[in-house]
Amino acid sequence: MIPLAAVPAPSFDIERVLASIDTMAAQKPVAAQIVSVANADDTSSKKLANILATDVALAGRVMKLANSAYFGMRGRVTSLQFAVTVVGFTTVRTMATVALTDLDDESRLPEYFWDLTTTIALASSTLAPRFGERPQDALCIGLLAQLGMALLAHNDAEGHAGLRADNTAFADLRAAEVQRYGISALRLTAVALEQWGFPREMVSVLNKVEEITAPEGSLLRAAFEVAGRMTMERYEPIPVSRLTCGVLGEEDLAPVLQRVWVEAEELRAAMLG
């Protein structure tokens, strides 16, 4: 654990980080194309499958995810087109985004990144109906929520590790990120997703997380809370009622924890191939 004080003053340039997002598309054209077309109104599963087929690794992950327990298809998904149908276009786009941003390369990610990410995603998806949200979108936004953190960590590995060590509460970490980088990781995620044309509704959720009285951010705050409790050793729980404007009570979390626990490993395996 590196104390923040020991890390040199950040030579961090937010513009460089943002510029790196732009260059990613050029390096992984198939993933970029999927990110670009996945949610267009005229997109079909056939069209997406045709693009996916040119990226064997990504196609394999989509197939694996479609056949995972999470989607309940019990191994019936044998064609890529059907896999796209089953997981949904937004999920395909999310997986393409994961590939595009090297989130599938764990060596370049903070420790336990995917444990936290899959837990956030599944908690978000499981709780979504309680908040009137679509589980599928909630899963995707949960999977991508940590994208900004990965970008920050790519560019300032030691510095961000220090922030994480010093701040176990998510709100504290975000405040520290704003202080150090001028932007929080979550906000950076929102910017990146907005830039890639993700639906406005999905992105706006990210922007509302830090506003604890904003009901739009309640679901993701609750998902982070579940993930913190499940994956972080020193995590100090925050009453979930406070985080969700009273929508959830502690008693609502027990079944969620159980289900997330069961499904997290398989989701992680599917996302990382």
Add this chain to the structure above:
Amino acid sequence: MTDDARDGEPAAAVPHEAEGRTVAAEPTAMIAGQPSPEIVAGIFYGAAVTDMMAILVAERTGSTTRVTWGNQGAVNLLGYGLEDLGNLPFDTLLPTLRGGELKLLLRRERGTQMNLPIRTASGATVECVIISTPMPSGRMWTLRVVAGANEQERALRATADAHERRFSTLTERSPIPMLLSEQGMRLAHVNDAFCSLIGRRAEQLLGTSWLDAVHPDDLDSVVESAADALEGGDGEAKARLVREDGTVRTTVLRFAHLFTPGVGAGFVGTIEDITDRLAFEERLAHQANHDPLTGLPNRTLLAQYVAERFAAGRSELACLFLDLDNFKVVNDSLGHAAGDLLLVEVAARLTRTVRPGDLVARFGGDEFVVVCEGVDEDAAVTLAQRIGEALSAPVRLGGVDVRPHASVGVTVQTAEHVEADELIRDCDIAMYQAKAGGKGRITVLDQQGRAEARDKLRLVADLRDAIERGEISLLYQPIFSAGDGAPVAVESLARWEHPERGLISPVTFVPLAEESGLISPLGLHVLDETCRQIAAWDLELGMAAPMRANVNVSALQLDENLPVHVRAALHRHGLEPCRLQIEITESALMADPTFAREVLQQLRDLGVEVAIDDFGTGYSSLAYLRHLPVDCLKVDRSFVAELADGHAEIASAVIALAHNLNLCTVAEGVETVEQAEELARLGATFLQGFSLGRPMSGPEITTWFAAHRETPETPTDPEPTR
């Protein structure tokens, strides 16, 4: 940016720098690939004055970014005056961008687009899309600001929301269980009816959790059908759903494809709970296939069961046919309720006694069938013995201990069995053989028994054909007046000349007709043909024709239809009723004397005479006889034969009895002159016998009667015309 522009007054002509020289406004549109100053000025003018679009220019100086210009649209949108807008700190407009986040919008090297709330002069925020384009200097940006949702968009969204609410209300309140997957198998929504059906809360069913409620054996077909729907078709699956409390509902799940643009494929599912319907159908099926009294499979199910297991050429099945001995006695003496109790007890004992897997069926009445698989003849007989023992324990019925016994027929499948129903038929035959041999017996149908039974079956088929083709001919035996020996009547006798077997006796084929349901057509044929013949004799012989013909009627014909048929036959051939005498055996009358009396009375009312055949051989009550509406008693040939031995007691008593009751008599089987004389002496009215007049065909009778009417003979003439 020029001062003119800042003041909102567009210049008439804007200097344009191209390749190091200043070019005045020129009429040409393009100069070296660039728009002319005039065009540039025109565009700028258009941008400056339009209120359709808000345009701002922002400039960064040091760490501060300020608005340096705005067009009329920006003034309208933001509510600031042009001058106030001119030097406004840019972040004042963007309350949600904190710290260094302004950099996210104002990028030096590329344009950006963000959805952000903009704060207007009044302090209100307006959701906007802001498109930022950097200028080459890297310090200034042009910003196009588009208010988030215009009226049309808001209206569309409101309409969509209303549709959504209507759909939600419809599904939520629908009594039909429904589920909605927006993507894949994962449910996004279930209605209350579905929650009630499964007995779980909605959150316990969303995602893939609803699949936990599907019975594991049905899960594949449910997923298969849902997959069909996801791929664009329709899916339907019958599946058991396991409720929270462990009870099971049988349902039909129907899936319809649902596509959301930009999202993907899902399905809408409706669930029909068919548990009660299936239970009802099962009850109906059970009722159709089971005996309501004993609960045992009935004859229909028995046939089905045997057919399903029967494979020709193998020896897999054995059938036991049981018929309770003396069941009728129980029914008649203790009542039908006691009879029913006995049947229920027998059914229970049978079920307890057979091996697991054997079928016990109630064949009908007091008949039961047991079907066993994989047993040989010895084992089948052993089982039959065991059943006999089990049945023989006393049953208390109406205060009386009854020991049920059964006659059992056993058949084991052989290579000769071609059809399944032959097995049942054979054990039925075996049972009859057992019954015939004495009650409480077990008989195995052997080769000979089977051959005889089949022969009998063939004969029945031939008899049916013979009746249909009118091949049963009639002979007529003359009946003489005992007083003067004149032939007065005839008795019709059915005759069957089999094409292969030759003449078959009525003693053989009449019981056969009675057993096989052919007695009615046979009886009608005899009745009609007799009437036709009388009419023919009338035409040929006039007054010399036989006055009357006697027609025998079986006990089975003695029903309310008999008078109807008799009247119809008489009418058909234009005969007076007195030309016919119906002969009914004593035993037929005694089976149900009250009913017999009614039928006979109806015949008498028609004007037809009635005779009791074979009188004295049965056990008729003389009291009944007094009340029976009959005209004549036929003295059985056995009593007539006794005359030769000097025993005239019975014949004498019968004739005397008839006389006392004002009935006439016909003595049958008169073979000698002595018998004829003795009978005449005893007071018999008529005589009938082979030696007096043999049975003859219709034409022969014509000749015979013509001759005898011209030269009357004594009834004792031993040489009638043949």
